[in-house]
Amino acid sequence: MGVFLLGMPLFYRIMEKELIRYLSDFLTPERFRLFEKVLQCRTNYLTVVVENIFNPHNISAVLRSCDCFGIQDIHIIDDNQNYEVNPEIALGAFKWLSIHKYSQGMGNSSQFVLNELKSKKYRIFATVPDHKAVAFSEIDVSKGPIALVFGNEKEGISDSTRELADGLITIPMVGFTESLNISVAAAIMLQHFSSHIRKYLDKSVWELDNDYREQLLLNWMRKTIKKADLIEKAFNKKQK
Template sequence: MLPDLTFDQKQDLVAYLYNFVTEHKRERIRHVLANRTRHLTVVLENIYQPHNASAVLRSCDCFGIQDVHIIEDEHEYRINPDVALGASKWLTLHRHGRGHQHNTRTCLQTLRANGYRIAATTLRPDSIPLPEFQIDQKTALCFGTEELGLSQEAHDLADVFVQIPMVGFTQSFNISVSAALTLYDLTNKLHTRPHHEWALSAQEEIDILTQWLIRTATHGRVLVRHYYRQQNWPIP
């Protein structure tokens, strides 16, 4: 929806949609949007338990991560609404689905082409401990299946390995716990850097804000079609 609108046209549409959203919700949306980032993105590879994948989405929303890439070579992603608590409504989900080949390679190579460093979370001995891992460049954090972790292909394509230090007998965390701990650490580091280094661009903000308002306002898509008719624009 809204494929051909200019920046100014989207601003006008936002002003129109604001009329159908409470002031409290408008302020909340503005605050959340100001803390959203695409400097970090999350990649989930073949996560087969809906409650775990949904918990990761919830953590991404809580820590301000906008984009989540879901690789579905073997397991189709399904949302558990009791766990996600509506988080997917506020995120941009990129699904690399079943029926296609080389989804992991395609996803990670595309991210690298877009300037992301590929960071594989792993237990390999040459991994960088999370407290020492720096976030001075755009980074895609990759998390694998609950039992096996990331695939060999994901490891081969990674630029760097990252590990959460552990001192107990059990040398692994549940994926949702691992993602939450990692995002907490890295977003804290990110927020010590100048805001402009990690915040959304003005174009990204208006694009996301428009989508959020459509999803927030009652009958948002109906309102958009009505606005298009008022402006004599072709309805997409």
């Protein structure tokens, strides 16, 4: 399900395949097989939206969880434009993810992002610490792609998100503490939804489409191979 990949002409797809074959000679077979193995488990049937998170450590931790559970596309709404990846917390996860970042320059960022996701048939579920919300485990993963929205640490989700959401979900609690840190909440929900998607849905429903998978493979190779830009220039010369 390559939701965020624009279609490419056949010529460019063929060239991309040839370039992947060429660059594979500059990777160990083990590394190349690892890339293919990880890509087979990647999905964008489930995606994550984080909305104006104050603590950049929390976003970095969410990115790490997304990588761990095979979630490829993450949408970061950062109207204050203060987010930078913390490499010690993300542990390099940002290198392997498709991160889409939005700011106030496009108007109401949250409204823009959620409407875009809705146009791609995502069901929007906003997470809230509210006992009146539906328990996240009650959501049926078979009814269509899911976008999980996590609001900021102080105010939670925005009014725009609350209005556009298809549902409000929560993690039921029985202790004195009424909420979890956003990174912990995200990890719990991502593990649940990703495992249910893989367990109960046919792989053809949740896996990335071939074009998107090849685009990601090529991007990962470029980030891994030393002097990949020079090697790619040599490849392009051979094609002329």
